[in-house]
Amino acid sequence: MLFNLDKKSRSITQASDTSPTGSTDEFRDDATSQSRKYRLTNKIIDRACAYSGLLYTSFSFIFFIASGNFPPAAPSLTAEQVVAHYHKHNVGYKVGASFFVLAGAFYGSFTSVMSQQMKRIPGVGHTLISAQEVSGAWACITFSVPAIFFATTAYRLDRPPEITQALNDLSWMMTFMPFAPFIVQNWAFAFAVFMDRRAKPLFPALVGWVNLVSPILLGSGIAMHCVKRGPFAWDGALTFWLTAVVFGIQSIVNIWYTLVAIEKDLD
Numbered sequence: 001m002l003f004n005l006d007k008k009s010r011s012i013t014q015a016s017d018t019s020p021t022g023s024t025d026e027f028r029d030d031a032t033s034q035s036r037k038y039r040l041t042n043k044i045i046d047r048a049c050a051y052s053g054l055l056y057t058s059f060s061f062i063f064f065i066a067s068g069n070f071p072p073a074a075p076s077l078t079a080e081q082v083v084a085h086y087h088k089h090n091v092g093y094k095v096g097a098s099f100f101v102l103a104g105a106f107y108g109s110f111t112s113v114m115s116q117q118m119k120r121i122p123g124v125g126h127t128l129i130s131a132q133e134v135s136g137a138w139a140c141i142t143f144s145v146p147a148i149f150f151a152t153t154a155y156r157l158d159r160p161p162e163i164t165q166a167l168n169d170l171s172w173m174m175t176f177m178p179f180a181p182f183i184v185q186n187w188a189f190a191f192a193v194f195m196d197r198r199a200k201p202l203f204p205a206l207v208g209w210v211n212l213v214s215p216i217l218l219g220s221g222i223a224m225h226c227v228k229r230g231p232f233a234w235d236g237a238l239t240f241w242l243t244a245v246v247f248g249i250q251s252i253v254n255i256w257y258t259l260v261a262i263e264k265d266l267d
Contacts, residue, residue, distance in 0.1 A: 046262045049113035052106040053255035057248065059103035060143065066096035067150070072172065072235040075228045079161035082168050086154050093154035097147045104143030111136030111185070114254070117261050118192045121202055128188050135185035142181065146174040172234045176221030176243065183219075186211040186250075202261045207253060214250040218243055 064070040068089035073082065086093060115133050118124050149171035153164060193201070193208035220231075220238035231238040 043262060046113050046116060047259065049109045050255060050258045050262060053110040053251060053258070056103040056106040056110060056143070057251040057255075059099040059106065060247075061244075063096035063100040063103075063147065063150075066092035066099070068092055071240055073168075074235050075169070075172065075233050077165075079165040082165045083157055083161045086157055086164065086168075090154055090157070093150055097151035097154070100147030100150070101144050104140040104147070107143060108137065108140045110255075110258075111139070113258060113262075114189055117202060117258060118189065120261075121192050121196045122198070123195050124192045128192055132185050132188040132192075135181040135183075135188065138181035139185055142174070142178045146171050149174055173225060176224055176234055176239050179215065179218045179221055183215040186215045200264075202264060203257055207257045210250055210253045214246050217246045 061070075064072070066089075068085065073085045077085070111133065114136070115129050118129050118132060149167065153167040153171055157164060190208040190211040193203045193205070193211070196202055220242060221234075223232040224234050224236075224239050227233050227236075230236055234240060
């Protein structure tokens with residue numbers, strides 16, 4: 001009888017010793033599995049935000065093409081000619097303006113994934129990331145506000161022609177002049193790329209150089225309010241054509257290498 005009691009007590013002790021270990025292992029397995037699910041979910045979200053870069057780029061070009069502004073109607077047009085242009089492309093202006101507004105939203109989601117990748121670069125501080133985020137949020141407005149102005153201009157064409165011409169002028173000024181937020185945003189991102197000194201950096205140096213030079217080239221719109229003809233006019237070689245080319249190239253470079261960075265496991 002004593003032997004049986006001793007045997008039972010030993011079996012109970014063994015059970016008590018092995019039970020916590022088993023539950024701990026199960027907990028660790030569950031925690032690891034949950035962590036993997038979170039990482040996979042976040043990576044899918046990052047990919048979606050990166051691909052939204054294609055949307056803000058294509059939606060912007062859709063506006064210019066749909067409204068008959070590729071290239072833009074010249075700033076030297078008379079008030080009557082401006083009204084005639086809006087009559088001819090009225091549906092295109094209204095449809096294009098809706099796409100242009102949405103471009104601003106998708107630029108915001110692309111800005112967020114850029115910030116997330118900057119956080120993965122060793123040594124990049126909160127100030128640089130915040131500068132990129134805040135400037136990106138400001139840049140979203142440079143899509144939406146001119147879209148609303150163009151939509152307003154096309155809304156009532158029975159007004160005096162001079163009013164339509166003034167609204168058209170304001171719309172174009174808001175399209176190309178507010179390039180300032182892109183300077184801070186692109187340079188903050190470029191500096192973060194250059195700070196990555198690892199043997200296998202998250203972004204190649206090419207991305208840094210593209211984002212360092214692009215906002216300088218986009219700055220040609222700073223003089224568009226001073227001229228009605230020539231390269232600095234809103235339909236000119238610098239303000240429109242150079243901006244369109246630089247905007248397209250920079251967008252493609254940033255989108256592609258952001259997608260590549262998302263797939264890199266360097267953390």
